[in-house]
Amino acid sequence: MRQNLTKEVFNLQTQTQVTSVTKSTRDPRQWTVHTSDRGIITCSQVVHATKAYSSAIEPSLYGIITLHPHICTKVIPSSIFTRPEKTCRIRMECYWMTGQCIVSIRGDGIARFGSSNSGQKNFNDWLKTHPERWIDDGRSGEEFVTPSVEKFAEEGFVRCVNVEKGQGAV
Known part of the structure; x- marks a missing residue:
């Protein structure tokens, strides 16, 4: 993720409910992400994150996304x-x-x-x-x-x- 953040081709989809992720049938290097509201997204890498807690469940995100409880x-x-x-x-x-x-x-x-x-x-x-x-x-x-x-x-x-x-x- 750190490397992708430095690339111009990085695409971050936020607040997108994903219903399934499958290997692309067209290209073995691609993933097909099925979403509830944005349709199908094809990409080479998928990072799953949920709220700010993603760094707690995915160590590679530590320091990129920092969890801090807040009052809303x-x-x-x-x-x-x-x-x-x-x-x-x-x-x-x-x-x-x-x-x-x-x-x-x-x-x-x-x-x-x-x-x-x-x-x-x-x-x-x-x-x-x-x-x-x-x-x-x-x-x-x-x-x-x-x-x-x-x-x-x-x-x-x-x-x-x-x-x-x-x-x-x-």
Whole structure:
């Protein structure tokens, strides 16, 4: 992979669901990669990677892809925020918590928080004492990020008061 990164012919397909990989029937030096959404891709080499964990399962990728747990929060607002007839509106801009934070608000009202936020440092410190959770994507309701997200919801969803807390409809 390191050598291929220096070549101009290197082709990196990301977020492509592969359904099967077979030897090409036309050329024994080629592979046929069948994908769910991009059709068939023919290539001479195939590197399988899944998320940032690829370096943990394929030693040759160590140092090229570095795994680091990060907080990315999905917020499903109460249904009052997603009804167009209500007077509530969403401030469609990046909200800067402590440090940099990227906020993406989808058309259905779901907000995703990524990058750095005030809970990331505490989360990193916690991971040092819980290394077995380093590659756990199934965590939710974290005390490291929930206060920051609640602060954003209170300040970022404007002209809405006295709204009951809780997850909205998905």
